[in-house]
Amino acid sequence: MATISWSEDLSVGVHILDADHRLLINLINKFEEAIESGAGNAKISILLDGLYDYTDFHFIREEILMRACGYANVDAHHLVHEKLCAQMMEIRKRHASDPSDALNAEIREFLNSWLIKHIKGQDLKYAPVMVDKDLEIAKAHASLIHQYSEVESAESTDVF
């Protein structure tokens, strides 16, 4: 199965969210490469954990920025995120309890399609309301980083 890649048509117009999407694509590709190279279940399990954790963080960040910019459909978008997180959690649990080639094939199918589908089907809808909202985005992002790190630093705004 081929790896997936980010392209400009997937841009939601917010640098930090595009960067998240590119990072998630890299993590998905690492899973793909691990399967291709016959990596053991321990490594695959670590990759799935990392992918889940970063996806969860990304969804929180995305929802906070959508709200800060006044996007009307955040609640519906949140439900889609919740469903995706639940699917990924289920995958992790199944892999932890009974890893198999068949399950890995199923996970590959899921991982190789969900993110691109989600960006195209959901995320691009909020892109128009994020235009010219650099200040709102920076403020909301600074607050988010503060919550996570409890230390506001100048670095938290460097991502813009």
Ligand SMILES: [Fe+2]
């Ligand atoms: Fe999303």
